[in-house]
Amino acid sequence: MKKGNKKLLILALLLLLVTATFGTYAIYRIVSTGTGSVTTAAWAIKLNGTSQTSSSKTFTFTSSDINWTTNTSAVNGKIAPGSTGTITIELDATGSEVNVAYDVAISSIKVNNVAISNDAGFTVALNSSDTGKLAYAASNMKKNIVLDVTWTGSESDETTKDNADIGLSNKEVEIAVDVTVKQDLGV
Secondary structure: OHHHHHHHHHHHHHHHHHHHHHHHHHOOOOOOOOOOOOOOOOOEEEEOEEEEEOEEEEEEHHHHHOOEEEEOOOOOOOOOOOOEEEEEEEOOOOOOOOOOOEEEEEEEEOOOEEEOOOOHHHHEEEEOEEEEEEEEOOOOOOOEOOOEEEOOOOOOHHHHHHHHHHHOOOOOOEEOHHHHHHHHEOO
């Protein structure tokens, strides 16, 4: 065979071999689409029996909202130095399917939009921790947040305190309390 024919024969065989090799392999491809669904956990919070749509709520309590345990005046539901009582905020997370964290802060104590002087002895303090958690449970996801209210006073109060007490005379005391509730990821 001539050199040129030999090259042509090798080239033809190579072309035949490549065509046969790639012609016998097929590419299989499957495309599929699927859908799925996931149901989100419920979030249901009530503060003092009212459903909440935001993560925080400010309550403003007046003296008539206080459960007085000692009231030195007791005239027409009014109070005087020496009175003590409590305010209860009910946190109800029944129906929530997640852990709940809460934070409570007393934001102000005012009379006629003016902060009460420390000399007056009127105080509000949380009965327990100002933060807490409710671990998810199918039932009993309730917590009563209790604030202690005290108007200290005695017969021997000094003039400064007496004058501060007189400044509160016949006025409505307003107590603002902020409650923030959120999902807790670390219970």
